[in-house]
Amino acid sequence: MENIADKDLSAEQSLQLITSMIQSTRQSLQDSSIYFLIWGWGVLLACVIQYSLKVGMNSPYHPMAWLVLVVVFVAQILIGFKRMKKRSARTFVEDANIYLWTAVGLGYFISFLIFGQIGWDYCFSFYILFYGIGTYVSGKLIQFKPLFIGGLLCFPIAVATVYVSYDMRIIMLGVAILISYIIPGHLLRMNHQKQIRGNV
């Protein structure tokens, strides 16, 4: 953008300036797709490993597949801190997203403790519900349709998981993470890269 000097403005120029500044702030919103992609692919990988261990190899250690998420979680936190240190402006939307995902993250953790006590049979139904809540609200906050549609689709999937076998629930969790995190995450990334190219 050209250098803004202290010169007289017409009414039209003033409105144009206001619009362009507000738009440039919107465009500088950080690309959050990395978080959806890391978590999404991590969960999908865990689903594939667990299904292979349980159904393919009949191994009793199939729940160990979820240890993959410990690495994913640490990676998410590290990336989050690094990006937070780098950002030069804070928007209300970014802050709202941070509060939302902190609450969802705490929800995962608390439910982990609860399922540890009551059994893991229906844990995927609740995790799909969490995916739905998180991605629906996040999608609305950043006004990104694929994300909130993916979130909405998680709700009927969560209900359906109650009526199928545990093995089928693993597959449904994989489908839910694909439509709520992975596909919207890739679309979000493409969208952001398109915006950057448009600005050059």
Place this chain on the structure above:
Amino acid sequence: MFKDLDPILHSQLRLAVISLLISVKEAEFTFLKDKTNATAGNLSVQINKLKDAGYIEVQKKFKDNYPQTICRITQAGVKAFEKYVQDLQAYLGVK
């Protein structure tokens, strides 16, 4: 024709700064400098004018041992900006 417009906001750089700050919670000096392409000296002067008018608040702190200036729009700044936009729209006949 612009005699009723707020003279503090009716300046290109100050209006740009306020327009940026209206859409964020807070912004660093470097962010404002990047977005406006203004020189550090000029931007500093205009930020001080906005601060003196009570439209923004400026916080100075250190980040990784480097000085950091953070700017935030105040309630008075939001009101002044809204009135400025309304006055402009009235002049242009925009609803």
